[in-house]
Amino acid sequence: MIVRNLSEDWQIAGTAVILGNFDGVHKGHQLLIARAREIAAAKGLQTSVLTFLPHPAKLLLGKDFRLIYTEEEKEAIFAAAGIENYILLPFTEKNKNMAPTEFIEEILLRRLGARAVIAGSDYRFGQKAAGDAGLLMEKLEPLAVRVTILEKLQMQGEDVSSTRLRAAVMQGDLERFEDLTGRRFHLLGRVSTGRQLGRTIGFPTINVIPPAEKLLPPNGVYAAEVIYQGRCYRAVSNVGISPSVPGKPYSVETYIFDFTDTIYGQPVEIRLLRYLRPEMTFASVEELKAQIQRDAAAVKNMLIL
Known part of the structure; x- marks a missing residue:
């Protein structure tokens, strides 16, 4: 997959363009991707995801807005889904205030060479979000550009949306998150050097400091998995500050079962x-050790792993 930024001077041709913000890449987003791949295969096109960077809500809400997935995490998901081009449109004042017709003519047609456009029924674009599915069809179909609009996916009588997904994460309802996405909630990062206190009490841990913009579930202890060098390990993770260790930064600290490698600086999921x-x-340390043993036993007994 090629990652492209529209702030640079380039053009491509013959694309099936999928429009959206894709925060969480939930099952509704996945339907858009699947339909785009079908159309691209039938018409001999490249699949391209087009989204804003940063997420528009980030500029509106500032530091209070957290992303379900970072750009690195979204890139990995799109690549695994078979997307060929991941295209980023900087959310500048100029682009924010672009006329809807200019977005169609300049971005979709001239820059991306769109021969098919796929979007959800609620997709809006251009100044004051004035552009919609109707305008896409009005302007593109006379030019023989196929426009495909999908209605919102529903599950349990409710729309599948990034808002609903975000609520599941914030409530710590990670089973609901998995229902809505088809994947387990995860974060990517590199193992940082901690104080190595866990190693001294017989429970060596790895620490990952998440990006500031990453949305995480509430502080607490979680059943977990760690993917390292293609292998999956069962684990238990603490999200937060570990209050028994004064001055410890906010992190995801993880005890991996039956794992003793030293992997500082290495990427993990x-x-x-x-x-x-x-x-x-x-x-006391003895109380901490006893609780870690109970947590590990609880995770090992869970059928979800």
Whole structure:
């Protein structure tokens, strides 16, 4: 997959363009991708995802807005889904205020060479979000550009949306997250050097400091998996500050079962599966060790792994 930024001077041709913000890449987004791949295969086109960077809500809400997936995580998901071009349109004042017709003519037609456009029925674009599915069809279909608009996917009588997905993460309902996406909640990162306290008490851990913009579930202890060098390991993770260790930065600290390698600086994927308990303060190392043993036993007994 090629990642392209529209701030640079380039053009491509013969694309099936999928429009959206794709925060969470839920099952509704996945339907758009699947339909685009079908159309692209039938018409001999490249599949291209077009989205804004940063997410428009980031500029509107500032530091209060968190992303379900970072750009690195979305890139990995799109690549695995078979997308050929991941195209980023900078969300500048100029682009934010672009007339809807200019977006169609300049971005979709001239820059991307769109021969097919795929979007959800609620997709809006251009100044004051004035552009919609109707305008796409009005302007593109006379030019023999195929426009495909999909209605919102529903599950359990509710729309599948990034808003609903975000609520599931914030509530720690990671089973619901998996239902809505078909994948387990995860974060990518590199193992940082911690204080190595876990190693001294017989429970060596890895620490990953998540990006500031990453949305995480509530602080607490979770059943987890760690993907390292293509292998999956069962684990238990603490999201938060570990209150028994003064001055510890906010991180995802993970005890990997039956794993003793030293992997500082290495990339890992941590999947959080199910909430176990809140963070706790322990009066002694023995209390902490006993609780870690209970947490590990609880995870090992879970059928979800």
